[in-house]
Structures are given as structure tokens and as C-alpha cells.
Amino acid sequence: MAPSRICGRRGLCTAAATACTATGLALLAGAAFTYPPQPPPAPPAAARTHQAPAQPAADRNLPVLGPSRPVRITAPAVGLDAAVDTVGTAEDGTIALPGQGDHAGWYSGSVTPGQRGNALLVGHLDTTRGPAAFYSLGALRKGDRITVHRRDKSIAHFSVTALNVYDQDTFPAESVYATTTHPLLTLITCADWDTTTRTYTANLVVSAQPATGPGQS
Numbered sequence: 001m002a003p004s005r006i007c008g009r010r011g012l013c014t015a016a017a018t019a020c021t022a023t024g025l026a027l028l029a030g031a032a033f034t035y036p037p038q039p040p041p042a043p044p045a046a047a048r049t050h051q052a053p054a055q056p057a058a059d060r061n062l063p064v065l066g067p068s069r070p071v072r073i074t075a076p077a078v079g080l081d082a083a084v085d086t087v088g089t090a091e092d093g094t095i096a097l098p099g100q101g102d103h104a105g106w107y108s109g110s111v112t113p114g115q116r117g118n119a120l121l122v123g124h125l126d127t128t129r130g131p132a133a134f135y136s137l138g139a140l141r142k143g144d145r146i147t148v149h150r151r152d153k154s155i156a157h158f159s160v161t162a163l164n165v166y167d168q169d170t171f172p173a174e175s176v177y178a179t180t181t182h183p184l185l186t187l188i189t190c191a192d193w194d195t196t197t198r199t200y201t202a203n204l205v206v207s208a209q210p211a212t213g214p215g216q217s
Helices: none
Strands: 070-075 080-087 103-107 117-122 145-150 155-167 183-194 199-210
Touching (some): 070 117
Parallel strands (some): 080 103
Antiparallel strands (some): 103 117, 145 155
């Protein structure tokens, strides 16, 4: 199936490493929208699991945490500071979106951030009222730090390793949602606003691996 997109009202991410521009504020549960938000692509069946793969010896120097659901995500370099809700799968098989635009959503079919495996977080770029939780993702650069505060009071520290924009028709779901033997954080929001169709045509995917230098606790 063709992947759908996380959407707000309007915004633009011209390239993976450029800042997004948009207008609006927070998405409120039950609010009416001129352009209804759309979910990210459906994850493959292999990604819908809490089970983390065994960690090979080559990865054992990386910090690894036990399971604990995320409650907040921050990225000081771009001013990201958002509460994290737990989201599941919608009726059509896509990842459900958080009910509030200023919240991120952790996909409960993935591992929790800091565990071995691929932790998936999704979020709105903007809404009819303005910038949403992941409005600033496109301004991240390789090496920028992302921290995820967890329910057990521990903090998972990550460093951005890649930013990619994928067209909706060629979204590589198998690789974006793939399980890993080491902790991986994957953030997804929408990108590339089409002024003619007034829809988003792509997804911005940010990948981050555990930070091992200063700032890691």
C-alpha cells in the first residue's frame, strides 16, 4: 500500500537537514481540522514486537537500558521539548497519532527508547493553529543530542546519525522500521508541502544512536 503521511495544515521541509517552516499551534483532541492529520506508513509485521534481538559482541560497548516507556523527549539544539504519549495501531494498520499536536507518540509495538531494537516515535509537524511537537525536526544536524526521559526516571541519550526525506510513494518501510541489535531511535514526521494539492508528499525520518560521549549518564 502507498504510505500515508503525518500531516498538519501547512509546512515545508525542503531537505532532510534544513529547517521546517509552518504555521499553527497545538492539536487538541476532538478539534476540527481543515486538513485532517494522516498517520505514518504502516509498519511491517516484523516491526510490531516488543522483543529486542540478541546483542552481538560488537555492540556491547553501547549503553543499553531495560524496558520503560518514554514520557518526554528533548533536543536542545532545536528547542524540542515534548511530552510523549503511547500510541498503537489504527484500524487501517497505520501507526496511530498522538491526540495532541504538542505531544509526540511512542509506538507501543516497538521497543522503548534505550532498549536494544528500534524505538519508533511519531509526531505532527503542524496543525491549523501552528507549529506542533516535531516542527523543528528538520533543523537537526548529525551529532545533535536527543534525550528521552523514561517512566522509571532513567534517561536515554542519543546522537543524530541521519536525516532522510522519503517520498510517500517510495517510503522504505522495511528499512525504516527494521529491528536492530543495538538501541536505535527513529523519529518520523511529515515533509514537503505541496501548495497545489495542499497535502504533504513525503516523510522526514531522523535516526539516532546511543550517545557515548559527554552528556551520557
